[in-house]
Amino acid sequence: MTLVSVSSLTVRYSGATALDDVSLHLDRSEMVALIGANGAGKSTLVKVLSGLVAPASGQVTVNGRLAQVPEGREVFADLSVDDNLRLGGWRNGRRGRDTTAIYELLPALVPLRRRAAGTLSGGQQQMVAIGRALMGRPDVLVIDELSLGLAPLVVEALAGHLRDLHRDRGLTVLLIEQNARLALSLCSRAYVLEAGRIVLDGDAPVLARDERLTAAYLGGHYE
Numbered sequence: 001m002t003l004v005s006v007s008s009l010t011v012r013y014s015g016a017t018a019l020d021d022v023s024l025h026l027d028r029s030e031m032v033a034l035i036g037a038n039g040a041g042k043s044t045l046v047k048v049l050s051g052l053v054a055p056a057s058g059q060v061t062v063n064g065r066l067a068q069v070p071e072g073r074e075v076f077a078d079l080s081v082d083d084n085l086r087l088g089g090w091r092n093g094r095r096g097r098d099t100t101a102i103y104e105l106l107p108a109l110v111p112l113r114r115r116a117a118g119t120l121s122g123g124q125q126q127m128v129a130i131g132r133a134l135m136g137r138p139d140v141l142v143i144d145e146l147s148l149g150l151a152p153l154v155v156e157a158l159a160g161h162l163r164d165l166h167r168d169r170g171l172t173v174l175l176i177e178q179n180a181r182l183a184l185s186l187c188s189r190a191y192v193l194e195a196g197r198i199v200l201d202g203d204a205p206v207l208a209r210d211e212r213l214t215a216a217y218l219g220g221h222y223e
Ligand SMILES: Nc1ncnc2c1ncn2[C@@H]1O[C@H](COP(=O)(O)OP(=O)(O)OP(=O)(O)O)[C@@H](O)[C@H]1O
Pocket: 013, 014, 016, 017, 018, 036, 037, 038, 039, 040, 041, 042, 043, 044, 045, 178
């Protein structure tokens, strides 16, 4: 079943075209990457999916609940980890489920639950942002730059958590990434966005050997 369908999407900001005739889809339980450099249009696509930016043309359909892990994480620095998670459970002014399930999914957060989120490391904050998004029981999780500003080992640990969530819970994920190596190792399929257009798409192992992608993003051959 297709959970997210984007068809011929064009977005303009006061005349400048940020997305140009973009089409992509995401089926249930898939983990798909959208790879692109700075300014390619990745965040614009996330904003359209979240309803924050209106398309100039094209169709966007989301079947189910979509939750976002925003670029830069945007945790509430003065609130505890627990309160940050709880905020993710509020919907239409109503409190959502308790946080127990999230601590089961992300046990590394348990010893941090009373800490102010602003005192956590970047990787820990990213885990809070993922947990907060999961509080709304999303059908689709959109992660805007999982690896941004994080050390490789921290990224590897977060990637492991996502792999587990995907494998054990069938979570559907759209991973927006500049780090093509990470995106292709985590996801089964990927789209490559350049200057607002999808220039490549396909199965991750095939893309990992595509010379256009390796030259532009991976600095040579991908292993
Ligand atoms: N509010 C805005 N007004 C005008 N132009 C914008 C606006 N937001 C983004 N743009 C432009 O649209 C293009 C796509 O931007 P977008 O933020 O979607 O790219 P991105 O791939 O997410 O980049 P990054 O990885 O740097 O966050 C860029 O040329 C950007 O300058």
